[in-house]
Amino acid sequence: MQELPRIKNEPTVGGGVELANLLPGHDAAKVTQADDHLERWPVAESMYRAIKATPLGFSTRIGLYGEWGAGKSSVLNFLHLIAMGNEDLVIHVSAWRAVDADSFISTLSEKMSAEVKRLRLKPNWLTALKGKFARISGGVAAFSEATGQVVGKLDSDAATAMSMGAAFTATVAQTMMERLKLSRSELIDMQKVLAERGARVIVFIDDLDRADPAILPRTLMTLRDYLDWPEFAFVLAFDKEIITRALEEYSSAFTSTRQPFLDKIVDLAFELKPPPPHLSASLAERAMAECCDFIPIEARVDSATWFPDNPRTSRSIARELGNLREVALRHGQTELSWEAIILQTLLRREASACADVVEEHLLGKDAPWLPMMFERERKKELAAVLDRVVDTSGYTPVSSAFKRLYALIVKLQGLRARHSPEKICYEMQLFTQSPCFTKRELSALVAQWARSNDAVILTDALKSAAYRGAKSSFIAASNLLDMTLDMYVANVDELKGIKSATPRMDVLAKTQDVASFLTMLLELEPGQALGSASARLGFSVRILDVFVRFSERTDPDADERPLRLQETKILEAVVRRCEKQADLYHSCARFGSDDRLSRLVKTVKALTADAAVEDILAVLTKVNGVHLCSDDDASKPKLHLFCDEKSVLFSEQYKDKFLQVFVHSRSADERSILAKNSLDCLKILLDQMGGVRRFWAAHPDVIKTLWSAVTAEEWLYSGREQVSYIHKGLSYFAPDSGIIDPYAADDA
Known part of the structure; x- marks a missing residue:
């Protein structure tokens, strides 16, 4: 087998060489062998050996498969460099290289002229070829019919890079076969020149999977005849899953025959598998070193093993982390938990809905620990959370992808085990919010x-x-x-x-x-x-x-x-x-009863007692105030002042103030409101075990005042039933109260 050529001077973009995806940025495809950190160069060498091993008079059709971001464009660049080292003619068709057909033709003619001159083809062959291209312009209307794109006529020379993409591929095929028919002598002349150089024409058709799915099936069917040109080698790079899905959507006939259909187009297939873990981690480390050198190196190294195996996604995550540079430099070296931040970012990128569940239920110092949970109730709680994790992950529980995701969650739990929810929230909000202070x-x-x-x-x-x-x-x-x-x-x-x-x-x-x-x-x-x-x-x-x-x-x-x-x-x-001093007073209830309160809590209650009493007395003067408090969880603590005979409301300092509310109620509306609230107060006391008995023993005047307010009101029938119910309860628990049911005679 012919030895692969050694490249003495690697071509550059500005030297007439058209490589794939070289726009500056983190997502640019790799160009040189020194840039090959994922061991893709050997793939390009194998492809080139397959091209050179093809007998004369035959075409070569190679498929380069890989998901988006797997490095297909980088492999094409490597193959391009290898081919140019042997003076092969390389033509590149890319979906992202031209705005319209007119600009494509201009680029095509200019670059083809430069490439032909580089190969020193005979001038008469070049002139004839240019004439063939010129005649294409007479039929450019067919371009729009085939692709749905508006195109213009041809001018200028030929070129090396066909930069129109998959949308233009069908047009190229139709035009080259029907309108650019070289004579046999011209074809022999071209083959002779290439044979003297030991060279071939290699056509890269890249980014097919990025074209409009509606045109892909017709594009592939048209390509079938185009790919049989002798002495030509065609390399089709695409995500096979996307292409096969487009075929299925085009026609149900392709559902079971899509792979045989592709087999008729592609002779040899090279599939870019995900890089092994050590290469993925190495790529992640380099990406973070380029974008996130402000992150401590220990955190970068420790988290690199968790990065995804897709190179583009890995670099994209590093770029996202790099956005924290300005805000990170405002913090101290140990102020932020960088490894936790990185892993939580990875979780969000891989499964955002799952990350929401994990962040809500499984992170922080009080969260249940996935590997070890022995309490029965917490086990039930954890099982429910795990079901949600599985449902939102997008994976099956037995899949390797879910096992890896689960391991990532457990690792993240350990890193966040001693962090408060506030700290976790603060660190992850740094991506979108700059803090006022660090x-x-x-x-x-x-x-x-x-x-x-x-x-x-x-x-x-x-x-x-x-x-x-x-x-x-x-x-x-x-x-x-x-x-x-x-x-x-x-x-x-x-x-x-x-x-x-x-x-x-x-x-x-x-x-x-x-x-x-x-x-x-x-x-x-x-x-x-x-x-x-x-x-x-x-x-x-x-x-x-x-x-x-x-x-x-x-x-x-x-x-x-x-x-x-x-x-x-x-x-x-x-x-x-x-x-809100009244609410602060009621918040002290969480510390227990008054006889067990610390000095500080007693101080707070003493300072806020006035506000608490004023607040509860206001409840008595509001329509259905007591009832509304009992239905509102946030307001229920206020009722403690009504129900506890030892509350501050009935202390020597405030009891008289409570009784004066009833004395100063003059209008009929005020008395009606007080009557309903008093009735509800008594009902709450009756619902408490021994409440009325204790209250009567401590504050008989309060019970009598409440009952007087109730009986001063003219109640309708339903209200009379409630009054009679309260009377029976008071008479039972406080038999010596002497209170009278005003509706007893009516009931008789």
Whole structure:
């Protein structure tokens, strides 16, 4: 077999050589053997050997199969370089190379002229060939009929690259066979020149799978005769799955015969299999090194093995990660969990619907752990989630693709096992949202303020943060408060594990600076952005949760006591500013009964009691206020004040205020509203085990006041039944109450 030629000087794009997909960018096809990182060059060599082994007078028809992004254009470029090393004539037909037929013909004539001159063909043959091309223009109307495209007439010379794509392929076939018929002497002359060079005419037909599927079947059928030209070698590169699907959609007759049909077109088939794992990982590492050199190399290497085996998809993901460059450089080296970010991005790209399920149910420190779940109830919960994972993955549970996806999810779970939902959300939102502050920027701001205590520094920082994040000043201020609290919590938690004197003093000093900075933020005027941000209910609730946790630490170190005092002051400032103090009061119920509350929770309840009482008294004066509260989960905690004889509403401080509501109700409408709400209050007490008995023992005046409001109203028949029901209950649980049913005589 003839030895493959050695390429001494690799052709360049500007030197009259038409290679595939060389537009600058990450998706450009590879050009040189040095660029071959997926071992595709040997495929091109095998194809060339097949071409050269074909007997004289025969054509060669080679199929190059592979999915989009598998590297077909790169293989064609490699084959092109090998062929040109032996002075073969290469013609390239690409679906993405011309705007219309007219531009194609111009390019064709110019490049063919250059290629023929390079081969030193006889001038009379070139003139005849140009004349043949010129005569094609008389029948260009057939182009539109065959392809549905508008074309123009021919001018200029011939060329090496036919850049019209699959839509033009049928036209090329029809025209070359019917309108460009070389004489026998011309054909012999051309064959003689090529034989002297030991060369062939090699035609690449690329991107067939990117053409309009409606024209593909006719294109292939027309190509069948065209591909029999002697001394020509044709290489058809396409995704076989897409072509066969187009044949099926064209006619049901192709459903069972599509493969034999392709076999009649293609003599030899070369299929680009997915690269082996080590090559895929190596490609991913190089792609990330090119696009994401800001990501720590350890994270790039560890995550590369999880990248898909499709080269184009792998490079595309690296480009997506590369978009994080600007925002990533604003963070500290260990601030972001890069391996988790990369794997979560891979999951989103491979199965976006599945990723939604995983992110909602399986990621974070409280999520069920897939490999190990022993609790029966959690097992049921996990089984339901896994069913959704399978359904949304697009794979069957026993397929290798799903097993790989499952392994990726388990790996991601491990990386996210200690992350809060907020951290996970923050990191993945970096693709679309620039944060107002990063931890690095906040640390620098706290340190700068600690040195100068200049309020101008804070004002400028907030303006810059709002601009960077494209957010309002209120959102920027909210982020600043939340992140400052996060920083304080992290520092205090770090103190717990440090016993050495010098490191502990350093962390303690930083923690005190953060506490002072947070105090300063809370001292600003309420009308400013920071003042409004600090009034958020969620911020108050979180401050309370965090500081209660710190106050309950067993055996605290003495050097932390100043921090506990500072926390009390911060909490009091936040509570006084809270815009929903009544809701904050009711949120304290999660800490248990009053006799078991910590000092901080009691402080919060004392500061918010006025607002809670005013809020519940307002319920009494609203139409069906009590009933609506009982139906609304968010408002149900308010009813605790009505139902608990020990609640603040019936304390010495507020009980009289409650009773005065009934005294000051003067209009008929006001009395009617009070009557209905009083009836609902009594009904709630009756529904509680022993509620009326306890209440009567502690507050008989309250029971009598509620009953008086009920009986002062003229009830219709249905209402009278409810009144009688309440009377029976009160008489049973409080027999010495002496209350009277106003409708007893009517019932008799």
